[in-house]
Amino acid sequence: MIRIAGFFMLASVLCACYRSSATETPFEPQHLTVKPAIDPGANVFTIAISESAGAIHVFGAADLKYKGSMSSGAMGQTLLSRDGKTAYTASLYLKRIVHGEREMILQIYDVATLSPIKEIPLPPKLAMVDTLEAMLAQSADGRYVYVQNATPATSVTVVDVIAGKVTGEIPAPGCFGIYPSLRGDRFSAICGDGTFVSYTLKADGASADRAQSKKIFDADKDPIFMPSARVGADLVFISYQGNIYRVCDSGPAVKLTDSYSVTAGVDGGWAPGGAQLIAYNKGNNVLFVGMHPNGGNGSHKQPAKEIWAYDLTHKTILYRSPVADITSLAASDARVPVLYASKPKLLLRFDVDPDAKFAIKESQQVYNPGAWNDEIILRP
Amino acid sequence: MTGSNWNSLTAATAAVFTGLVFAHAAWHKLADFGAFMGFVADYQVTPEPTVASVSRAVDSKCEYWAYCSMNGIRCDACGGSAGQCPPGSRPSVVSWVGTCTNPTDKKAYLISYNDCCGKAVCDVPEDAFCSHDEGDRPGYRIGSYNAANWCMANTNLVPGCSTAVIVGIADGA
Numbered sequence: 001m002i003r004i005a006g007f008f009m010l011a012s013v014l015c016a017c018y019r020s021s022a023t024e025t026p027f028e029p030q031h032l033t034v035k036p037a038i039d040p041g042a043n044v045f046t047i048a049i050s051e052s053a054g055a056i057h058v059f060g061a062a063d064l065k066y067k068g069s070m071s072s073g074a075m076g077q078t079l080l081s082r083d084g085k086t087a088y089t090a091s092l093y094l095k096r097i098v099h100g101e102r103e104m105i106l107q108i109y110d111v112a113t114l115s116p117i118k119e120i121p122l123p124p125k126l127a128m129v130d131t132l133e134a135m136l137a138q139s140a141d142g143r144y145v146y147v148q149n150a151t152p153a154t155s156v157t158v159v160d161v162i163a164g165k166v167t168g169e170i171p172a173p174g175c176f177g178i179y180p181s182l183r184g185d186r187f188s189a190i191c192g193d194g195t196f197v198s199y200t201l202k203a204d205g206a207s208a209d210r211a212q213s214k215k216i217f218d219a220d221k222d223p224i225f226m227p228s229a230r231v232g233a234d235l236v237f238i239s240y241q242g243n244i245y246r247v248c249d250s251g252p253a254v255k256l257t258d259s260y261s262v263t264a265g266v267d268g269g270w271a272p273g274g275a276q277l278i279a280y281n282k283g284n285n286v287l288f289v290g291m292h293p294n295g296g297n298g299s300h301k302q303p304a305k306e307i308w309a310y311d312l313t314h315k316t317i318l319y320r321s322p323v324a325d326i327t328s329l330a331a332s333d334a335r336v337p338v339l340y341a342s343k344p345k346l347l348l349r350f351d352v353d354p355d356a357k358f359a360i361k362e363s364q365q366v367y368n369p370g371a372w373n374d375e376i377i378l379r380p
Numbered sequence: 381m382t383g384s385n386w387n388s389l390t391a392a393t394a395a396v397f398t399g400l401v402f403a404h405a406a407w408h409k410l411a412d413f414g415a416f417m418g419f420v421a422d423y424q425v426t427p428e429p430t431v432a433s434v435s436r437a438v439d440s441k442c443e444y445w446a447y448c449s450m451n452g453i454r455c456d457a458c459g460g461s462a463g464q465c466p467p468g469s470r471p472s473v474v475s476w477v478g479t480c481t482n483p484t485d486k487k488a489y490l491i492s493y494n495d496c497c498g499k500a501v502c503d504v505p506e507d508a509f510c511s512h513d514e515g516d517r518p519g520y521r522i523g524s525y526n527a528a529n530w531c532m533a534n535t536n537l538v539p540g541c542s543t544a545v546i547v548g549i550a551d552g553a
Contacts, residue, residue, distance in 0.1 A: 051501050051538050074538070075529055092537065099498045099536035128529035128537070129519060151533060152474055152522050176519035192521040219521055226518045298448070298514035 037112045038067040044330070044340055045087070045377040046347055047078045047131045048370025052097055054078075056087055057369055058114065061338070061378065064349055064366045070109045070116070075128035077135040081142060084379025085111050088161075090126055090136050090147045106145060106159055111379075120164055123157055125149035127176075130275065131375040132226050134177035139185045144205060146178045146187055156187070158205050167205030172197065177226055179235055181249050188235075188249050190226070194219050196247065196254035211253035217245055225272065225300070229280035229287060231312060236280070238262070238272050238289060240300045244312075262289065262310050262317065271295025273302040275374035276328035283335040285312045286358055290326055303327045303343060307350075309358035319357040321350075330376040340376050342368055347376070442510035444544070446491050449478030450510035451526035452542030458502035463545045465496035472497055472530040472539070476523055478515045479550045488550035493526065494543050498536030510542075 042061035048054055054072040059065065072078070076091025087109040095101040104126045108118040127135055127150035135148040138161075147157040149169070156170045156178060175189035175197050185201035194215040199208035217224050217239060224237040224245055234257055237245045242263035247254045263270050272278070274290040281288070290304030303325035309318040328342045331352075339350040339360055347368040350360040444462060447454065459466030475494040482489060502508065517524040531539045 094537060098500050098538040098540075102537060127519070128532055129525070130527040150519065150522060150528065152528075154519070154522060174520070176522065190518070190520045192517075219517060223517050223521070298512060298516065300516070301511065301513050 038114060039065075042378070042380050043067065043084060043111070044347065045078070045080055045379065046342060046368050046370070046373055047375040047377070048368075049076065049131050049372045049374075050074060050370070054089070054091055055370060056089070056109075057373075058111070059347060059366065061332075061340075064347060064364050066366070068114045069369075070111075070114050072107060073105070075126075077127075077131060077148070078375065078377070079133075079136040079138060079145065080111075080377050080379050081138065082379075087111055088136060088138075088145055090122060092126060092128065106147065106161075108161065118161075118164060120159055120161070120166065122147060122159070122166065123149070123169060125151050125155065125157065125169075127154075130372070132177070133276070133375065133377070134179060134226050134228070137178040137180045137187065139180055139187075139201075140183050141185075144185060144201070146180065148176070148178055150176075156189075156199070158201065160205055168207055170199050170201075170208045172199070179228060179249060182230075182233065183250070186249075186252075188254050190224065192219050196249075198249065198253050200252060209252075213247075213254040214256070216247060216254070216256045217243075225277060227276050227278055229278055231280060231285070231287075236278075236287065236312070238278055240271065240295075242271055242291075242295075244287075260315055262308065266317070269294045269296070270306070271299060273300050274304055274327045274329075275301070276330070276376060277304070279329035279331035279339065281331040281337040281352075281358075282333040283337060284354060284358070286310065286318065286331075286337075287312055288329055288331055288339055288358075288360075290323075290329060291320075307339070307341075307360055309352075309360075319359045321360040323360075328374050328376050330378050332378060340378065342373060342376055344373070441507055442512065445482055446480050446489070446544040446546055447510050448480035448512050448514040449491065449493065449516055449526055450512050450542060450544055451516070452493075452495065452510065452539070453502050453504065453508050454510055455496055455502075455541035455543045457504045457508035458496075458541040460496060460541065460543065463543055465494075465543065466499070466502075466541065469496040469499050469540050470534060470536055471495075471543075472532075472534055474533045475530050476525055476528070477547070478524070478526070480514065480544075489546050490548040490550050492545045492547045493530065494545060495530040495539035496541050496543060497531035497534045497539055499540035500538065502541045508541075 044059045046057045054076045056070040058067040072089035073091030073093040076089045079088040093103045104122040104124045106120045127148040145159045149155045158168045175191040180187045188196045188198040194217045196213040198211045201208045222239045222241045224239045229236045246258040270291045273292045277290040279288045287310045289308045291306045292302040306320045326341045330340045332338045337352045341348045349364040351363045472495040475492045478491045516526045519525045
């Protein structure tokens with residue numbers, strides 16, 4: 001009896017609803033649209049490399065909210081313009097995905113709409129290596145984009161992105177990496193004999209004048225990592241043994257300006273390690289370094305067990321913050337900095353306390369897509 | 381059938397099933413070991429009489445001594461072996477070279493780390509990826525650089541897995 005009563009009640013409600021809707025505005029179906037642009041604000045970009053299709057993932061710097069992605073080809077490298085409005089990738093497209101005719105292209109994207117806006121064919125020589133900032137760089141004025149090649153013979157392709165064409169290939173035998181100067185059309189590369197070679201482009205961008213530095217480091221005993229920090233007019237590198245190498249690249253040839261150990265007097269065999277293992281905070285002249293204990297031959301990719309905040313002004317360790325297996329770092333320039341870090345599948349945000357000697361405290365972590373994700377780029 | 385009989389039957393079934401699983405695993409391990417022993421003999425890593433014992437001392441996973449600089453998915457988990465590409469793939473025509481010490485004879489050997497090219501990346505269990513970096517240098521020493529796609533000079537550019545081929549004795553060893 002209760003069931004019958006319930007049935008009549010339900011039927012009467014449905015009828016009432018039907019009569020009500022029949023007299024009101026007709027049903028309007030929804031239409032699928034595309035969000036025109038990402039939300040405004042500073043961004044954190046993480047680079048996911050793949051043997052098939054790569055991606056640049058975009059997160060809000062303030063809250064790590066995922067904003068979307070830009071897609072590239074296989075085994076690519078990524079560059080963000082200084083204003084964060086334009087992205088570039090140099091990557092590989094194979095006709096049959098895993099084999100077949102190869103095409104390497106420089107793609108240019110509008111970050112606001114996460115959309116490709118131009119592509120420029122490249123010579124099929126792109127260095128297919130782990131993601132590194134020094135594999136794809138732009139000249140001081142942004143006109144040229146430099147692409148690292150390795151076949152394994154090493155060279156740099158010069159692309160005029162305004163004209164939309166390749167202007168030349170600069171041979172760089174025995175040298176690797178692209179470190180653009182702050183002024184002019186010049187870049188430097190690290191060489192296997194411990195020197196740097198600087199290439200100053202000629203006006204047509206087709207060739208370059210070459211200037212080699214004196215020997216700066218020992219690639220056998222104390223090789224330097226590829227990631228660098230731009231500190232004033234200098235570039236700062238760190239070595240496997242924990243030595244800072246500070247070089248000036250404002251002249252035709254690179255010069256060593258300073259070199260010292262960050263680990264001297266520290267017990268435990270602590271050594272730098274990871275992928276993008278250093279991050280510079282301009283507001284306080286502090287370098288954050290990923291460190292692991294018991295360093296030795298082959299330990300240089302070990303994820304960090306501590307993040308050291310190192311004062312480049314007074315050459316002292318400010319603070320050693322314990323962390324869990326961090327591989328890459330990026331720091332904001334602010335007086336009260338924020339440190340971003342990655343580990344497999346995760347992007348993390350750390351608050352930094354200048355009043356507590358730059359101790360870091362994790363404030364957030366989010367899923368970071370991609371199997372290989374070792375590069376973090378911050379842009380306004 | 382009583383509750384007691386059911387329990388006995390269940391226990392017996394579980395025991396037989398477990399036994400079969402272990403027997404299968406043991407056979408599989410023996411078969412793997414045979415293949416690996418062949419590899420050790422082929423490359424004359426050690427004198428013939430000691431091949432078996434040396435092979436036994438070597439873990440066939442990432443702990444194999446010649447993987448001391450292996451940065452990639454080992455081909456022995458992908459249908460090939462430490463010195464053999466899986467069927468249908470092509471060896472990379474260029475490679476980087478590391479130096480590893482054989483714990484048995486204490487000699488340092490040159491190891492050519494070639495990739496096997498032209499197939500999708502071998503998607504096998506996590507322990508197939510070896511991340512050993514002894515002697516690894518950044519790309520400015522490109523012949524000692526393990527973080528590159530060494531199919532770079534092949535027609536088929538995609539690296540499916542990585543090998544470690546013992547190609548010589550290092551100077552001074």
